[in-house]
Amino acid sequence: xxxxTTSLLLFxxxxxxxxxxxxxxxxxxxxxxxxxxxxxxxxRVIVHPEAKAHSAPxxxxxxxxxxxxxxxxxxxxxxxxxxxxxxxxxxQGGADMFWLPAAKTSAWNQALTLLxxxxxxxxxxxxxxxxDSLEQVGAxxxxxxxxxxxxRQFNDYAAKGEKPADFPVLAAEPQGDQGAVARxxxxxxxIFNWTDPFEGVKFLQVASIDPGSAVxxxxxxxxxxxxxxxxxxxxxTGIAFVIDTTISMRPYIEQSLQVVRSIYDAVExxxxxxxxxxxxxxxxxxxxxxxxxxxxxxxxxxxxQVNQRQELEKALSEVREASxxxxxxxxxxxxxxxxxxEKLNWSNYQSRVIMLITDxxxxxxxxxxxxxxxxxxEVADMxxxxxxxxxxxxxxxxGGKNNHSxxxxxxxxxxxxxxxxxxxxxxxxxxxxxxxxxxxxAFASSMGEVFVDLVKRTAxxxxxxxxxxxxxxSPAEQGRWIAENLGYSMQxxxxxxxxxxxxxxxxxxxxADMDLARLAExxxxxxxxxxxxxxxxxxxxxQQQLKIIVDNAERTxxxxxxxxxxxxxxxxxxxxxxxxxxxxxxxxxxxxxxxxGEFLDDLPYKSQVLSMTEEDxxxxxxxxxxxxxxxxxxxxxxxxxxxxxxxxxxxxGATNSDDWLYRVPLNILP
Numbered sequence: 001x002x003x004x005t006t007s008l009l010l011f012x013x014x015x016x017x018x019x020x021x022x023x024x025x026x027x028x029x030x031x032x033x034x035x036x037x038x039x040x041x042x043x044r045v046i047v048h049p050e051a052k053a054h055s056a057p058x059x060x061x062x063x064x065x066x067x068x069x070x071x072x073x074x075x076x077x078x079x080x081x082x083x084x085x086x087x088x089x090x091x092q093g094g095a096d097m098f099w100l101p102a103a104k105t106s107a108w109n110q111a112l113t114l115l116x117x118x119x120x121x122x123x124x125x126x127x128x129x130x131x132d133s134l135e136q137v138g139a140x141x142x143x144x145x146x147x148x149x150x151x152r153q154f155n156d157y158a159a160k161g162e163k164p165a166d167f168p169v170l171a172a173e174p175q176g177d178q179g180a181v182a183r184x185x186x187x188x189x190x191i192f193n194w195t196d197p198f199e200g201v202k203f204l205q206v207a208s209i210d211p212g213s214a215v216x217x218x219x220x221x222x223x224x225x226x227x228x229x230x231x232x233x234x235x236x237t238g239i240a241f242v243i244d245t246t247i248s249m250r251p252y253i254e255q256s257l258q259v260v261r262s263i264y265d266a267v268e269x270x271x272x273x274x275x276x277x278x279x280x281x282x283x284x285x286x287x288x289x290x291x292x293x294x295x296x297x298x299x300x301x302x303x304x305q306v307n308q309r310q311e312l313e314k315a316l317s318e319v320r321e322a323s324x325x326x327x328x329x330x331x332x333x334x335x336x337x338x339x340x341x342e343k344l345n346w347s348n349y350q351s352r353v354i355m356l357i358t359d360x361x362x363x364x365x366x367x368x369x370x371x372x373x374x375x376x377x378e379v380a381d382m383x384x385x386x387x388x389x390x391x392x393x394x395x396x397x398x399g400g401k402n403n404h405s406x407x408x409x410x411x412x413x414x415x416x417x418x419x420x421x422x423x424x425x426x427x428x429x430x431x432x433x434x435x436x437x438x439x440x441x442a443f444a445s446s447m448g449e450v451f452v453d454l455v456k457r458t459a460x461x462x463x464x465x466x467x468x469x470x471x472x473x474s475p476a477e478q479g480r481w482i483a484e485n486l487g488y489s490m491q492x493x494x495x496x497x498x499x500x501x502x503x504x505x506x507x508x509x510x511x512a513d514m515d516l517a518r519l520a521e522x523x524x525x526x527x528x529x530x531x532x533x534x535x536x537x538x539x540x541x542x543q544q545q546l547k548i549i550v551d552n553a554e555r556t557x558x559x560x561x562x563x564x565x566x567x568x569x570x571x572x573x574x575x576x577x578x579x580x581x582x583x584x585x586x587x588x589x590x591x592x593x594x595x596x597g598e599f600l601d602d603l604p605y606k607s608q609v610l611s612m613t614e615e616d617x618x619x620x621x622x623x624x625x626x627x628x629x630x631x632x633x634x635x636x637x638x639x640x641x642x643x644x645x646x647x648x649x650x651x652x653g654a655t656n657s658d659d660w661l662y663r664v665p666l667n668i669l670p
Contacts, residue, residue, distance in 0.1 A: 032073055032093075039595055041578070045107055047070075047100065049067040049068075051067070051104035057077050058079040071100070073085050083102035085105060087099070106192050108192060109192075110577050111575070112530055113189055113531055114189035115663060118180070119419065120419055120488055121518070121523075123518075126150060126511070127170045127510070127511055129170050138197065138201070138516055170506050176463075179496030180492040180496040181502065184648070185496075185503070187502070189208050190206060190207055191206055192508070201514040202512070203513075204604065207509070210503045235454075236274075237277075238353070239355065240352075240353070240354045240355070242283065242337055242339075242356045243358075244359060245284060248360070248400070250321045252357065252440060255441060256444075257319060259444035261313075262445050263276070266448055267452055273307060279299075281299055282319060282336070283339070285328070286332065286370075293326055297332065299343060301315040301316070303346075329402075330360050330361045330362060333361075334370070337379055337390065350387075350490075350497065351451075352490075353389050353451065355447070356391065357395070358394065359397050359400055359430075360407060361410055365631070365634045366630035378634045378635065378638040380416070389486045390415050391415065392411035392415050392424065394407055394411055394425065395428050397430045408427060411423075411425045417485070420485075420525060422485070426475050443475035447479040450480055451483055451487060511527070532576060533661055534661065536657055538575075541586055543640070545571055545587065548587075550633065550636070553629075560617075565614060565617045566592070567589060569590070569609055570588060570596065572609045573610060574590070635669070645662075648663075650662075
């Protein structure tokens with residue numbers, strides 16, 4: 001074996017191949033060491049940069065190992081005060097074992113990693129040298145001032161190329177006009193350990209790894225073959241209108257089209273004609289349930305720039321409301337969004353916005369007539385994976401008063417901003433058609449002005465200011481705030497892509513999962529969000545197992561049974577701890593095996609079902625259990641879409657697509 005060729009891909013693929021330590025198996029095959037206090041989970045380590053593999057502990061000769069590969073630990077030995085590990089990439093040992101100095105590794109006991117949240121209302125993350133240093137900041141009299149001081153000093157030291165050895169900050173998330181680390185750039189932050197010294201925040205021991213910088217210019221190529229090429233294209237913004245064209249929307253359809261025209265006017269006036277494109281998608285509901293409505297979703301126009309305005313005007317002139325009613329007040333708004341996300345040509349636009357305009361809630365994920373089986377969280381995740389922001393304009397008419405609460409909840413979940421918890425949802429109280437039209441027009445026009453300003457100021461290399469607190473006043477002011485917030489985030493993303501901004505590179509550090517300054521002001525502002533790294537094979541195994549569990553439960557009419565809940569619980573626990581579990585033993589019930597507790601103990605974050613108990617499940621009303629099952633079906637439908645999302649899979653040179661990897665948000669697991 002040539003140790004220098006150990007692939008970085010092992011970091012992801014070996015997230016945890018699992019074999020229960022049965023006595024008969026152990027007699028024939030050597031097993032890795034178990035984690036302390038565990039019966040089934042093996043010890044694993046991540047390799048630091050510059051680590052070397054040795055044929056024997058403390059030997060002089062050694063070959064370099066690829067940084068951040070993952071290995072299983074088979075033996076620990078102390079030689080002359082130095083600890084050594086005998087490791088292998090496999091749980092079955094074999095001839096590919098070698099020795100590593102323990103000081104060049106970090107233990108990694110679960111499969112969770114982190115992503116930076118969008119940076120609209122939070123400060124950049126600082127990486128500290130110890131939990132104690134971070135705790136001292138959290139306990140200071142003025143947390144915000146202390147963090148700002150440390151950030152300034154770190155930047156000064158970084159600019160000079162010298163930093164005192166005892167300075168507590170090791171690294172910092174890119175700041176200011178550098179831009180944000182793009183979600184499309186495949187970086188990872190595995191969690192090693194955690195503590196919760198203050199209420200409302202966790203301190204996390206992490207690495208921060210950019211495989212592109214760790215393994216060279218070809219090691220971080222994505223599955224679609226993109227390399228490390230800086231983006232020098234000027235910022236272009238695509239705005240897609242997704243409009244409800246059912247009968248009840250008659251007073252607002254023409255108003256929606258007038259908003260499109262007003263944005264074109266603003267674009268022409270600002271002389272950024274080729275930097276803004278507008279598209280229009282219309283939606284109604286199910287053709288099966290209501291054959292006379294003509295279509296469920298329809299692309300009225302692909303993106304058109306100002307010089308193509310005549311083509312768009314012709315398409316807009318043909319838009320009209322349906323001639324017959326749909327089968328329910330809820331409409332297929334999520335079908336319209338999916339059509340816009342998947343079928344519009346977004347490739348020419350770095351900043352991407354969808355404005356949903358409707359007076360109704362979406363068809364529920366379990367509705368037999370819905371064109372998509374996904375719910376609000378899954379549709380939101382799909383849009384984010386494409387870099388698309390969604391704004392929901394909900395026109396609250398008197399005729400829909402019984403639907404307002406449901407629609408508001410759905411669209412707020414759809415448009416929730418990960419860092420601030422605010423939403424890009426606006427409910428327009430339309431007590432009359434005239435008042436509704438006026439409020440809607442003012443809202444949309446103010447948004448259009450800001451998006452045009454975003455393009456203009458970015459072209460002039462002028463950074464947008466960070467938005468202030470969300471106003472509670474008129475729809476027009478809320479629209480301006482939403483556009484400023486999204487525009488600020490999109491500009492940071494664009495600058496990050498343009499400047500090829502990378503995640504900080506640290507082997508061992510501590511961060512807070514919340515913005516501590518905002519937390520001190522009683523604002524819960526997450527700095528990071530949690531994901532699980534899954535290969536295509538692992539994700540496929542999860543999807544198939546969930547289908548089997550749900551189908552069996554529905555077929556036997558036992559969706560409220562103990563076995564059903566325990567099966568879902570086991571699936572989610574194994575994915576958080578050991579994603580390869582499903583490729584080896586997909587149907588295991590950890591509760592029956594008596595090992596569920598060790599999978600759940602000391603997990604820093606848990607998916608929805610892992611936060612529930614059997615008692616919670618049994619005490620759920622039938623309606624809530626049905627909603628839970630529908631959410632599972634939504635997750636399964638989202639997994640189908642991951643398969644198609646070629647841009648966000650990382651190959652790391654693997655020719656077999658089953659080995660490509662995706663960062664699946666924890667909230668999309670069961």
